[in-house]
Amino acid sequence: MEWQEVVKRLFQNKISLIGLLLVIAFALIAIFAPWIAPPADPRDPYMVPRDGWGFEPQPPAEGHIFGTAEGQYDIFYGIIWGTRTAFRIGFIIVGISSFIGIFIGTISAYYGGWLDEILMRITDIFMAIPFLIAAIVMTTILGQGLRNVMIALITFGWMNTARLMRSQVLAIKEEEFVMAADALGASDLRIIFKHVIINTIFPLVIEASMRMGSMVITASTLSFLGIGAPQGYADWGQMISFARNWILGGEGNAIKYWYTVVIPGSAITFFCLSWNLIGDAFRDILDPKLQ
Amino acid sequence: MISYIVRRLLILPIILIGVTLLVFSMIMMLSPYQRLSTYVTDPSQLKNVDVDVLVSRYGLDDPWYEQYGRWIKGVAQGDLGWSESAGATVNQAFVDRFPATAELGILALLPVVLGGIILGVFASVHHNDIWDHVSRVLAIIGWSVPTFVFGLIMLMIFYGTLGWLPPSRLSGWGLEIVNSSAFINYTGFFILDGLLNGNLAIVGNAIRHLIAPVVTISILWWAFIMRITRSSMLEILRKDYIRTARSKGVKENVVVYKHAVRNALIPVVTVAGRMVLGLLGGLVITETIFNIEGLGQFMAQAAQQLDYPAVLGGTLYFGFLLIVINLCVDVSYAVIDPRIRLG
Numbered sequence: 166m167e168w169q170e171v172v173k174r175l176f177q178n179k180i181s182l183i184g185l186l187l188v189i190a191f192a193l194i195a196i197f198a199p200w201i202a203p204p205a206d207p208r209d210p211y212m213v214p215r216d217g218w219g220f221e222p223q224p225p226a227e228g229h230i231f232g233t234a235e236g237q238y239d240i241f242y243g244i245i246w247g248t249r250t251a252f253r254i255g256f257i258i259v260g261i262s263s264f265i266g267i268f269i270g271t272i273s274a275y276y277g278g279w280l281d282e283i284l285m286r287i288t289d290i291f292m293a294i295p296f297l298i299a300a301i302v303m304t305t306i307l308g309q310g311l312r313n314v315m316i317a318l319i320t321f322g323w324m325n326t327a328r329l330m331r332s333q334v335l336a337i338k339e340e341e342f343v344m345a346a347d348a349l350g351a352s353d354l355r356i357i358f359k360h361v362i363i364n365t366i367f368p369l370v371i372e373a374s375m376r377m378g379s380m381v382i383t384a385s386t387l388s389f390l391g392i393g394a395p396q397g398y399a400d401w402g403q404m405i406s407f408a409r410n411w412i413l414g415g416e417g418n419a420i421k422y423w424y425t426v427v428i429p430g431s432a433i434t435f436f437c438l439s440w441n442l443i444g445d446a447f448r449d450i451l452d453p454k455l456q
Numbered sequence: 457m458i459s460y461i462v463r464r465l466l467i468l469p470i471i472l473i474g475v476t477l478l479v480f481s482m483i484m485m486l487s488p489y490q491r492l493s494t495y496v497t498d499p500s501q502l503k504n505v506d507v508d509v510l511v512s513r514y515g516l517d518d519p520w521y522e523q524y525g526r527w528i529k530g531v532a533q534g535d536l537g538w539s540e541s542a543g544a545t546v547n548q549a550f551v552d553r554f555p556a557t558a559e560l561g562i563l564a565l566l567p568v569v570l571g572g573i574i575l576g577v578f579a580s581v582h583h584n585d586i587w588d589h590v591s592r593v594l595a596i597i598g599w600s601v602p603t604f605v606f607g608l609i610m611l612m613i614f615y616g617t618l619g620w621l622p623p624s625r626l627s628g629w630g631l632e633i634v635n636s637s638a639f640i641n642y643t644g645f646f647i648l649d650g651l652l653n654g655n656l657a658i659v660g661n662a663i664r665h666l667i668a669p670v671v672t673i674s675i676l677w678w679a680f681i682m683r684i685t686r687s688s689m690l691e692i693l694r695k696d697y698i699r700t701a702r703s704k705g706v707k708e709n710v711v712v713y714k715h716a717v718r719n720a721l722i723p724v725v726t727v728a729g730r731m732v733l734g735l736l737g738g739l740v741i742t743e744t745i746f747n748i749e750g751l752g753q754f755m756a757q758a759a760q761q762l763d764y765p766a767v768l769g770g771t772l773y774f775g776f777l778l779i780v781i782n783l784c785v786d787v788s789y790a791v792i793d794p795r796i797r798l799g
Contacts, residue, residue: 180589180592286467286471290471290474290475290478291478292778293471293472293474293771293774293778294475294478294771294774295740295771296737297736297741297756298740298755298767298770298774299771301756302479302483302759302762305762306483306486306762382603386602386603386604386741389604390744390760391760392760405604405608409608412611412616413611413616420612420613420617426605426608430602430605433602433605434600434602434605435600437600437601437602438596438597438600441596441599442593445592445596
């Protein structure tokens with residue numbers, strides 16, 4: 166299927182259209198963050214401003230339309246600038262780990278033999294470690310911080326792409342047009358880039374789209390556990406970790422502090438939802454068995 | 457088939473050594489003093505102590521292969537070392553925490569698999585009509601909610617507001633009974649032990665404490681199983697033998713449930729391995745939020761405190777589990793579907 170056709174169908178499909186619109190909305194929020202929530206200190210816009218030093222969260226009110234979290238961090242500001250953090254985390258992790266996966270999967274399948282065997286056993290080893298545990302250990306060792314979270318998630322996030330790419334390349338290697346290119350004397354690099362990768366790109370895009378959501382969830386999970394973003398950094402996971410002490414509410418009203426969980430929780434959920442909707446619709450469009 | 461299994465089992469130790477080497481090399485990024493400090497619980501322990509003597513006494517500045525060799529030697533003798541965060545040997549810590557995790561995991565597996573399959577079949581039968589879209593969108597939403605957010609909201613509503621589903625494994629009075637000498641801990645599974653002891657109050661209490669964590673873990677995987685069941689069903693429903701069955705007047709229900717579902721479930725089996733690992737990630741978060749003292753919570757704690765004997769032991773254990781489960785899945789795949797030949 167030509168890519169123009171795929172894009173056309175993505176826009177025709179209601180489910181993916183919702184996903185696309187959501188992603189566009191988040192992108193607009195990220196781009197216009199300085200205007201939506203002007204930073205107090207333009208040199209350090211990712212630090213969420215605090216309104217005093219009080220411990221107890223304050224409900225939505227004028228000046229803080231989403232309320233404040235524990236420590237009087239403004240939730241609205243954290244959500245708006247956290248959108249940028251989420252995009253950055255997602256794109257960097259998915260981009261780099263996909264690149265590693267594509268590289269390993271392609272040379273593994275294309276050259277085969279002992280190289281394939283070694284690379285796939287290495288992949289197995291990385292896959293045999295529980296992802297979240299590995300990410301926690303590595304982030305703890307490297308030290309708190311989003312950069313280290315990203316390094317950890319890239320280190321343990323490339324294996325599925327590598328396997329997917331390998332199976333794709335194995336299938337396409339036997340196709341006549343690749344053999345023809347080979348017979349015509351095209352170099353390995355030319356065959357890989359011009360014929361193989363171009364023809365295997367769609368399943369990878371689906372996989373990457375689904376991974377955008379799950380990687381942002383994992384990164385925010387690490388922040389929630391207290392080993393991700395530094396204190397006060399605009400990050401959705403951290404906004405929720407501020408809520409941990411207030412889950413059970415107080416004064417006979419258990420959902421008194423609902424906004425500390427529900428608002429940042431919705432932000433993460435909608436962000437992941439948008440990418441998953443696109444990935445899901447994509448898969449339907451491209452799966453010839455389901456036409 | 458036998459030679460395939462043997463070959464896979466021969467690779468097993470290589471993978472396990474690779475896995476532990478990988479974790480070990482991460483830990484070796486810390487200096488000997490940092491690794492020593494994971495054993496210090498109170499700064500006063502360091503008074504009148506020469507840190508360098510301690511480092512060399514425990515061989516923390518030896519070359520990495522000597523340290524790794526010592527650890528492997530211990531493993532071969534069944535000794536995984538001492539876990540500082542558990543205050544016990546790693547073996548004992550695992551044994552103590554295993555039942556809580558297994559109970560939760562096993563109970564979660566049933567609703568996940570059943571619910572996912574039912575939803576998937578339902579969506580495929582209603583392909584492209586409103587029910588298909590609704591169940592798919594619901595599944596994607598379930599897949600998009602972070603486990604920790606869902607767990608916190610569960611706690612807020614069903615514990616904080618309604619008081620129905622409390623966290624941890626048992627209520628205070630229940631724990632007293634379980635820890636008393638009159639109650640015999642056969643398995644460590646509180647539901648099973650309650651039944652064996654004839655104490656239905658414990659059974660009820662344990663179930664009440666398990667509902668919220670089980671739902672929290674399941675929600676994510678429903679979507680996963682549903683998705684695979686749906687596409688597999690759609691493929692099968694287009695097969696010629698289904699058309700034949702329909703054309704000879706077999707009832708639609710029989711066609712769907714007898715002819716199609718059975719065959720459509722084959723791919724579902726293959727994802728079981730992936731799901732077990734995924735469940736484990738979910739367990740880490742769920743146990744932490746619901747304060748269940750299981751392996752997931754223990755691993756998260758150990759990882760954060762860099763309690764490396766526990767982390768190494770844990771990766772060894774789960775790596776082993778994963779490889780064995782994957783092997784079982786591959787073999788059962790070949791058993792269920794005679795078209796597949798393992799080579």
